[in-house]
Amino acid sequence: MLYKPFQDLNLSILGMGNMRLPKVEGQGEKIDEAKAWAIIEYAYDHGVNYFDTAYRYHGGESETFIGKVLSQYPRSSFYLATKIPGQMMEYKDGKYNFTGLLAARPGRSPSELFEEQLEKCAVDYFDFYLLHCFCESAWDFYTSEEINVVGFLLEQKKKGYIRHLGFSAHCRADTLDKFINWSKSRFPEECFDFAQIQLNYMDWTLQEAGKKYDILTGHGIPVMVMEPCRCGRLVRLSPEAEALLKKARPNDSVPSWAFRFLQSLPNVQVVLSGMSTLEQITENIAVFSKNDPVTPEERQLLDEAIKPLLNLVPCTACRYCCEGCPQNLDIPKLISMYNDAKQDSFSLLVLGFTLGGMKEAELPSSCIGCGACAKQCPQEIDIPGIMQNFTELLGKK
Ligand code: SF4
Ligand code: SF4
Structure with a gap:
C-alpha cells in the first residue's frame, strides 16, 4: 500500500468509502454485514488505514457498522472520518430540524448530533470530521453566525474530539473559493485542514473539478477524492475508448486508469473508493501498491477516450433528489438509463428490455415537472x- 504524509500522520492513499457497502437484496439500504465485514477487514489487513463514513450513509447504519468492525483494532491503527449532514439541517424558530432524506428523523442540534455520532461509531474522537456536502444551498446553514457550526466544531477540535476538520463540497468552483476565503476571515487562527471533492479524469472538465483542485492547492488544502470512478462510469467505457486504453497498456484494467490519473496529482491525499465487493478491493489495493502515475501522453489519451462521453448528465446517484419526488420516481436510475439511451440506437434497443419490465408509473413520462428534485x-x-427529453426520446423509439 502506498502512503502519503498528512501533518503528523501517514495516510494510505487508498481510503475505504462506506457509502456503497454490499446490501441485503430487497431490503433497501440494509447492509449485508457478513460481506461488508469481510471487505473492511480485507482493506485493513492490506494496509488501508483511512475509513470514511457519514451520518446518513446506508440510512444511518454505516456509522454504527464501521464502528463495530473497527473496534476490533487498536484505536491508533486506523483513521476514521465522518460528517455532519448540515445540507439536510435547518434552524427555525429556535429549533433544529432535518430536511430532505433525513426529514423523518427528530431534529438534532450540532452538539446532540456529534454526541450521537461518537456513540454510534464507538470512538472517543474522530480523526477527520467534515461538513457534509457544502454547496450553494447549504451556504446559509454552514456560515450562519447564529448556528456557528464551524465554531462549534473548532471547539471540539480544541477539546480533542476532532483531530482534523474539513468539508466535502459539491459546489461550483467560485463558491468553493468564496467559502475558503470566508472561513479564513471568520476563523483566522485555524480552520480547514482538508477538503473532499469529486475528482476524476471525466469530471476534470465537467464538474469544474480541475478548477476546484487548483483552488484547493492554491489555498494549501490537501484533497481527499470522492467518486474516483465517477460512480462506476469509469469502470466501463465505450468499446472504442476501452480499445484505446487497452492498446496503450494491454494488461491494465479500465478502472486502474482512473486511479493512476489521480496518482499524477500531487495534492491528492486520499482516494476514497466505495468498494462493494472483494474483487474491487483486491484490484484497487493492487493499483495502490505501486506508484505508477499516468504520463502526460497517457493523460492526452484519456482526454481522447472520454471526449465522446462528455455529453453525459453528471448524476452521481447520491439520491438526494428522490425523497421529495411526489411521483416516487427512481430519478438516478432514469438518468442513468437516459445516459445510455442517448448514446445510440443500439443502446436504446437494448434498453427496451428494461423498459418493458417497468410499470407506467415508473417511467419518465410520469414526471409532472414540479421541480422539487432539482x-x-x-x-x-x-x-x-431530462425527464421531458427522455420521454421524447422514448417516443421516437
Ligand atoms: S439527479 Fe438525483 S441522484 Fe443524480 S446527482 Fe442529482 S440528486 Fe443525486
Ligand atoms: S420534477 Fe418530476 S422527477 Fe422531479 S420531483 Fe417533480 S415529478 Fe419527480
Whole structure:
C-alpha cells in the first residue's frame, strides 16, 4: 500500500468509502454485514488505514457498522472520518430540524448530533470530521453566525474530539473559493485542514473539478477524492475508448486508469473508493501498491477516450433528489438509463428490455415537472428537463 504524509500522520492513499457497502437484496439500504465485514477487514489487513463514513450513509447504519468492525483494532491503527449532514439541517424558530432524506428523523442540534455520532461509531474522537456536502444551498446553514457550526466544531477540535476538520463540497468552483476565503476571515487562527471533492479524469472538465483542485492547492488544502470512478462510469467505457486504453497498456484494467490519473496529482491525499465487493478491493489495493502515475501522453489519451462521453448528465446517484419526488420516481436510475439511451440506437434497443419490465408509473413520462428534485441536486441537474427529453426520446423509439 502506498502512503502519503498528512501533518503528523501517514495516510494510505487508498481510503475505504462506506457509502456503497454490499446490501441485503430487497431490503433497501440494509447492509449485508457478513460481506461488508469481510471487505473492511480485507482493506485493513492490506494496509488501508483511512475509513470514511457519514451520518446518513446506508440510512444511518454505516456509522454504527464501521464502528463495530473497527473496534476490533487498536484505536491508533486506523483513521476514521465522518460528517455532519448540515445540507439536510435547518434552524427555525429556535429549533433544529432535518430536511430532505433525513426529514423523518427528530431534529438534532450540532452538539446532540456529534454526541450521537461518537456513540454510534464507538470512538472517543474522530480523526477527520467534515461538513457534509457544502454547496450553494447549504451556504446559509454552514456560515450562519447564529448556528456557528464551524465554531462549534473548532471547539471540539480544541477539546480533542476532532483531530482534523474539513468539508466535502459539491459546489461550483467560485463558491468553493468564496467559502475558503470566508472561513479564513471568520476563523483566522485555524480552520480547514482538508477538503473532499469529486475528482476524476471525466469530471476534470465537467464538474469544474480541475478548477476546484487548483483552488484547493492554491489555498494549501490537501484533497481527499470522492467518486474516483465517477460512480462506476469509469469502470466501463465505450468499446472504442476501452480499445484505446487497452492498446496503450494491454494488461491494465479500465478502472486502474482512473486511479493512476489521480496518482499524477500531487495534492491528492486520499482516494476514497466505495468498494462493494472483494474483487474491487483486491484490484484497487493492487493499483495502490505501486506508484505508477499516468504520463502526460497517457493523460492526452484519456482526454481522447472520454471526449465522446462528455455529453453525459453528471448524476452521481447520491439520491438526494428522490425523497421529495411526489411521483416516487427512481430519478438516478432514469438518468442513468437516459445516459445510455442517448448514446445510440443500439443502446436504446437494448434498453427496451428494461423498459418493458417497468410499470407506467415508473417511467419518465410520469414526471409532472414540479421541480422539487432539482432543488436537492448537488450537481445542479435540470431533472424535469431530462425527464421531458427522455420521454421524447422514448417516443421516437
Ligand atoms: S420534477 Fe418530476 S422527477 Fe422531479 S420531483 Fe417533480 S415529478 Fe419527480
Ligand atoms: S439527479 Fe442529482 S440528486 Fe438525483 S441522484 Fe443524480 S446527482 Fe443525486
